[in-house]
Amino acid sequence: MSKILLGNILTAELVGEGARYPSEGLEGIGICSQRVLWGADDFDIVVLPIAPAREFAEYVTDLTQTDLQSLAFVETPVGYPGRGTVSAACARNRSFLAQFGELAVEHKVSKVAPYYFDQVAAAISHAARVAETTPGFGFADEGGVRMLNSKAHFRAIARAAGIPIAEGVVTTDPDHAADYAAQEIAAGRAVIVKQHRQCGGNGNEVLHPLPDDEAIGALTAVHLSSKHEVLWHLASNWPRYSDGGRERVVIESYVPGCLPVYLEFNLSHDGIQKFGRGEMLMSPTNDGIAVPGGITEISGYEGFRTDALKLAETVRSLGYRGFMSVDGMATPSGPVLVNEINVRDGGSTHVHHLAERVLGIAAQGGKHIVTKVRHTDHNFSDTRKRIEANGLDFDHAAKTGVIVTMAVTPSQKFEYTAIGNSATEATEFATALEEEFHSA
Structure with missing residues (x-):
């Protein structure tokens, strides 16, 4: 049986309503979404904001030994915020949805496999009449995926499971955030402020007590030397941090000298399958991955693997099905602090698809x-x-x-x-x- 692949990399649900879109433009995001081709099998339906050029599609399918002629490509209609994104308006576009009924029968589709399970993915599942056979649909259809991709909700889940995470607070109050940040900075420690619906380090900002301190994992860094400066900075930037007051803000103690690592899993009806592991290259935000990279050298790897599996089991028990990555920070002292979970395809998923299909090996080794x-x-x-x-x-x-x-x-x-x-x-x-x- 085949599937519908949906390349909805950038969605308001995933990055927040007030997100600043990448400088390369929305069409560049549309090209990025073509990475889902590395997971395509014969007779799949591939839904993208920008259809791939024939030459690139031939190149990918030749390497993965997929029959390009058997694939059906559907380009989504343009809506807010523009060409290059799968607009939320697709979920209400009757002519767009109607074509999936016939295509699903023709291609013997059994499920929808989106980059991120949002309202468009749910609408396509209904239109293709595969909602009941799409794994985890009920949980996703009720907004469960959005909940799990929240950095704020992650901290609650991790604390409940006894998973080691950075010290910090989640708050809607800029004064509460300022009190925590000022206390850390007065003690000579930096903090990192996170917009809880962003990814890849976008939206993060490091506040540190000394000029030229390390600021890995954030687009910007700010030197603040007094409580007054901390209060002023957080108050003036709170609308940006909180997405116009719509979201909670995560503020954590910043640990310098860490190695960013990840473990990726595929959560299915049959259980939890390891899908990949590696190191995230930062410069200062995400600059690629190395597989397996330095993850195999860290002293806290076994503990991190145990913690990541515990999180995967928790998420699976809630009803989620699909890819999930667990990000960690291997600290200089040894323990790995779990940083966040990404309940969707990630920046490494297509690479591990390639490793399995082109190299003929498991993504973890060889x-x-x-x-x-x-x-x-x-x-x-x-x-x-x-x-x-x-x-x-x-x-x-x-x-x-x-x-x-x-x-x-x-x-x-x-x-x-x-x-x-x-x-x-x-x-x-x-x-x-x-x-x-x-x-x-």
Whole structure:
């Protein structure tokens, strides 16, 4: 049986109503959503805000050995906030939804598999008459996925399960936040302020007591030396932090020198399957992943794995089905503090799909991988030719080299995945590519 893949990477439910969209523009987000192609099987229906160029679709399906001719591509109608996103208006667009009835029968669809399960995914499930056969539909249809992707709700779930997390508070009161932040800063410790419906470090801000302190995991850092400065800063920025007063704000003690790591699972009717693990590369916010990266070297790995599985079991018991990642911070002293959960496809999901389908191995082992987004002055075809001319193109026999995992966006960015038999070899491929292309 086949599925409907929905590339709804950017939704108001996921990032907040008042989110600032990426500078590369919404069409670039539409290209990013094409990463879901790495999980496509024969006869799937692929729903995207921007249909992939034929050349990129052929490239992906050739590597995954998927029959491109068997796939059906549906481009979503344009609505707020613009071309490049799967608009919430799709859930009310009768002509858009109507086509899924016939397509679902023709392709023998049994479920909808979205990047993120929102109201559009629910509407498509009903239109395709697969709501009852889509795993976890009842929980998702009632907004359960939105609840679990909240950083504020995560802290409550983690504390209830006894999972180690950073010290902090969740509040709707800027004075409460200021009291906590001022106390930490007076003690010489930094804090990180998080918009609880953002991802990839977007919306985060580090407030620290000393100039030039480390600020990994946030777009901006602010030096505040007194309680008065803390009060003024939080009061003046509270509308941004709280999404115009609609959301709670998370403020936590910032632990410097941490290694960001993750574990990814697939929660199904049969249980919990490990799907991948790795290190998140930060510069200062998300700059790619390394698989397995430094996660295998941290002293607290076994404890982190136990905690991550406990969280996955909790989430599965609530009724969620689909991909889930657990992010952690391996502290210099040893323990791994769990940072958040992402109940959706993540920035690593397509890479682990690639690892299983192209390399023929489980995502957790066998090869070493580095994935990053970089700038190119060329189109997809010429970018590939430059990679090949430098001897970096993927070698099908050795199963090493560079794969282009995301087509070139309107702002001239593309994503590459460098694969080696060792961490050193994967890094050498990535370094050679970095020398060939400009950094993002």
